Structure formats: C-alpha cells, structure tokens
Amino acid sequence: xxxxxxxxxxxxxxxxxxxxxxxxxxxxxxxxxxxxxxxxxxxxxxxxxxxxxxxxxxxxxxxxxxxxxxxxxxxxxxxxxxxxxxxxxxxxxxxxxxxxxxxxxxxxxx
Amino acid sequence: xxxxxxxxxxxxxxxxxxxxxxxxxxxxxxxxxxxxxxxxxxxxxxxxxxxxxxxxxxxxxxxxxxxxxxxxxxxxxxxxxxxxxxxxxxxxxxxxxxxxxxxxxxxxxxxxxxxxxxxxxxxxxxxxxxxxxxxxxxxxxxxxxxxxxxxxxxxxxxxxxxxxxxxxxxxxxxxxxxxxxxxxxxxxxxxxxxxxxxxxxxxxxxxxxxxxxxxxxxxxxxxxxxxxxxxxxxxxxxxxxxxxxxxxxxxxxxxxxxxxxxxxxxxxxxxxxxxxxxxxxxxxxxxxxxxxxxxxxxxxxxxxxxxxxxxxxxxxxxxx
Numbered sequence: 080x081x082x083x084x085x086x087x088x089x090x091x092x093x094x095x096x097x098x099x100x101x102x103x104x105x106x107x108x109x110x111x112x113x114x115x116x117x118x119x120x121x122x123x124x125x126x127x128x129x130x131x132x133x134x135x136x137x138x139x140x141x142x143x144x145x146x147x148x149x150x151x152x153x154x155x156x157x158x159x160x161x162x163x164x165x166x167x168x169x170x171x172x173x174x175x176x177x178x179x180x181x182x183x184x185x186x187x188x189x
Numbered sequence: 190x191x192x193x194x195x196x197x198x199x200x201x202x203x204x205x206x207x208x209x210x211x212x213x214x215x216x217x218x219x220x221x222x223x224x225x226x227x228x229x230x231x232x233x234x235x236x237x238x239x240x241x242x243x244x245x246x247x248x249x250x251x252x253x254x255x256x257x258x259x260x261x262x263x264x265x266x267x268x269x270x271x272x273x274x275x276x277x278x279x280x281x282x283x284x285x286x287x288x289x290x291x292x293x294x295x296x297x298x299x300x301x302x303x304x305x306x307x308x309x310x311x312x313x314x315x316x317x318x319x320x321x322x323x324x325x326x327x328x329x330x331x332x333x334x335x336x337x338x339x340x341x342x343x344x345x346x347x348x349x350x351x352x353x354x355x356x357x358x359x360x361x362x363x364x365x366x367x368x369x370x371x372x373x374x375x376x377x378x379x380x381x382x383x384x385x386x387x388x389x390x391x392x393x394x395x396x397x398x399x400x401x402x403x404x405x406x407x408x409x410x411x412x413x414x415x416x417x418x419x420x421x422x423x424x425x426x427x428x429x430x431x432x433x434x435x436x437x438x439x440x441x442x443x444x445x446x447x448x449x450x451x452x453x454x455x456x457x458x459x460x461x462x463x464x465x466x467x468x469x470x471x472x473x474x475x476x477x478x479x480x481x482x483x484x485x486x487x488x489x490x491x492x493x494x495x496x497x498x499x500x501x502x503x504x505x506x507x508x509x
Contacts, residue, residue, distance in 0.1 A: 098406040146377035154300035157366035165309035168355040172320035
C-alpha cells in the first residue's frame with residue numbers, strides 16, 4: 080500500500096525548490112549539481128509514490144464504473160418504456176378507430 | 190344561462206392552458222441536460238489525452254536524463270527493477286479503468302440527453318390527436334345512433350385535450366425516469382470525478398510540473414557547464430539556447446495546467462443536475478439551472494483548452 084502520510088504537493092514543492100536552486104547563479108556550481116541530483120532522485124521517488132497510489136485507486140474506480148454502467152442499463156430500459164408509452168397511445172387510437180368501424184358495421188343491422 | 194354544450198368547450202380551453210403550462214417544464218430541462226452532456230464530452234476528451242500520455246511522458250523523462258548524463262546507461266532492467274524504457278510506470282489496466290470511467294460517464298450523459306430529446310412525447314401528441322379525433326368521431330356515432338345530438342361540436346376540444354394528455358402522460362413517464370436516473374447516477378459520477386481529479390492532479394499536474402522543471406534545469410546546467418566549448422560556435426549556442434527557450438515554454442504550460450479547472454465545474458454541473466432532479470421544478474429553479482449549467486459548460490471548455498495546450502506542447506517537442 081502506498082504511504083498516505085506523504086503529502087505529494089509538499090514533496091513536489093521540495094523537488095521544485097531543488098531544481099530552482101540548481102538554476103540559481105548565486106549558488107556554488109558544486110551545490111547546483113548536488114541540488115540537481117537531489118531533485119532528480121526525489122522526483123523518482125514521487126513517480127513511484129504517485130504510481131502506487133494510482134494503482135491503489137483502481138479498485139475503487141472499477142466499483143464506481145460498475146455502478147454507473149448499471150445506471151446506463153436502466154436508462155436504456157427506461158427510454159424504451161417511454162417509447163412504448165407513446166406507442167400505447169397510438170394503439171389506443173387504432174383501437175378506437177376499429178370500434179368506430181365495428182359500430183358502423185353494427186348500425187347497418189339495427 | 191349558457192347551455193352545457195357551450196360551457197364545455199370553454200372549460201376544455203382552460204384545461205388546455207393548464208396542460209400546456211405543465212408541459213413547459215420538460216422543454217426547459219432539455220438545455221441544461223444538453224449543456225451537461227456537452228461539458229462531459231469536453232472534459233472527457235481533455236482528460237483522456239492527459240491520462241493516455243502519462244507513460245510516454247515518463248519514458249521521455251528517462252531518455253532526457255540520459256541525454257544530459259553521458260555516464261547513465263539506458264537499460265530495460267536496472268538494479269533488478271524495470272525502467273520506464275519499456276515498462277509502463279502506470280499499469281495499462283489501471284489506465285484502462287480510468288478511460289472506461291470517462292466513457293461510462295459520457296454514456297450516462299448521452300443517455301440522459303437521449304431521454305430528454307427523444308421524440309416519444311411528440312409522437313404521443315400525434316397519436317393523442319388521432320385518439321381524440323377517433324374518440325370524438327365515436328362519440329358522434331354513438332350520439333347519432335342514440336338520437337342524442339348534444340355532444341356535437343366536442344370533436345375539436347376533445348381531440349386537442351387528449352393529444353396534450355397523451356404527451357403529458359409520456360412526458361411524465363420520461364420525467365420520472367430522468368429523476369430516478371439522476372438520483373442513482375449522480376453519486377457514482379461524483380465519485381468518479383473525485384477519483385479522476387486525484388489522478389490528474391498527481392499523475393499529470395505534479396509529475397508534469399516537476400518533470401518540466403527538471404528538463405529545464407538539466408538544459409540550464411548543461412549549457413552553463415559547456416558554454417566555454419561553444420564559445421566560437423554561434424550556431425550551436427543558438428541551438429542550445431533555443432532548446433532552453435522551448436523548455437521554458439513547456440514549463441510554463443505545465444505550471445498553468447490545473448485539472449481542477451475541468452473537474453471542478455464538472456462536479457458542480459453534476460451536483461446542479463441532482464439538485465434540479467430533487468427540486469419541485471419551479472420555473473425560476475429551472476431558469477437558474479439553465480444559466481448555471483451554461484456557465485459551467487463554458488468553464489469546462491476553458492479548462493479543457495488548457496489541457497489541450499499541454500498536449501500540443503508535448504507533440505511539438507516530439508516533432509522537434
């Protein structure tokens with residue numbers, strides 16, 4: 080499990096400071112080199128930490144994906160029901176027309 | 190005193206007015222849902238390209254270090270561990286889960302839009318008009334057969350009222366489905382946005398920011414250490430300084446990239462949609478929602494544009 084106690088923005092700020100100082104002309108060249116090396120090493124550590132956290136979050140993301148996929152399936156079914164409802168009104172209209180026709184036919188015998 | 194046959198059409202007209210007002214609610218929800226779907230599509234494309242680029246970026250960082258450090262040998266495995274040369278720093282299956290999440294949120298937004306823009310209520314209006322006409326015809330037929338002519342003249346109002354009722358019935362079904370879907374979908378979408386935001390902040394923002402600073406520092410250090418050797422070669426110095434200048438531009442783009450500018454308004458849009466689904470849907474609520482959603486969609490677009498700029502900078506570097 081990745082170490083949650085490490086604050087990645089703070090670690091990044093430290094790395095930034097190392098690189099900034101390595102480019103600072105008032106810092107002795109030897110110290111500039113040491114700061115550049117320290118920045119590179121710390122960034123390597125940051126990459127590993129971020130990668131581990133990224134992997135750790137995957138399971139939670141897969142669970143959230145399953146939940147939203149379920150909603151998507153329901154939505155498709157609901158859309159079909161709404162379309163069916165429109166068709167139902169049409170079918171009732173057809174039924175009434177048939178009743179009317181049947182009534183016309185029946186009236187000929189009255 | 191009015192005859193019943195004259196009062197009825199007036200009542201029918203009043204009923205129609207009330208029904209038409211109720212029907213407006215559905216029309217007003219279309220734009221906010223469309224804006225939400227548009228914002229999701231923008232965010233999705235920007236986040237997708239940022240996530241897809243994370244492994245390629247770390248490989249470039251590895252090779253960039255080797256470029257400025259002649260003592261560094263490049264290898265697939267070093268000290269028993271695989272390097273970014275061939276092994277992805279972020280497992281492809283983990284990236285796949287993120288891309289799936291983006292696709293699913295996009296699908297969800299699209300389904301909501303399908304539901305509000307489907308022509309079922311309009312088809313119900315047409316079918317309802319036919320039903321009303323047929324009912325009126327049937328009524329007249331029955332009246333003619335029974336000898337009662339008082340129902341003549343109802344054909345028009347009945348036809349219209351049944352048409353509106355048909356539309357309302359279907360629209361009400363749609364409305365309930367929409368509310369239920371948003372109620373169930375919004376928490377999952379919210380969780381996905383939270384997780385993607387953490388990923389984008391750490392795996393893209395922090396690593397790009399520190400990465401571009403490192404690439405700039407490497408170039409500055411190299412130039413300062415080697416400038417004596419370049420003293421007589423103006424073209425080489427110009428080339429090196431142009432490389433430093435390009436590194437500064439990339440660094441500035443990386444420093445200005447903030448994924449929260451994409452995820453923040455997206456989260457607010459998702460919350461606003463949920464609040465609208467739970468609201469009594471008064472016209473003023475919907476007006477506020479429509480205005481808020483439009484503004485949020487514009488903010489997502491601006492954030493996505495910044496993300497695209499970051500990708501473009503990378504591509505230009507590749508081309509160079």
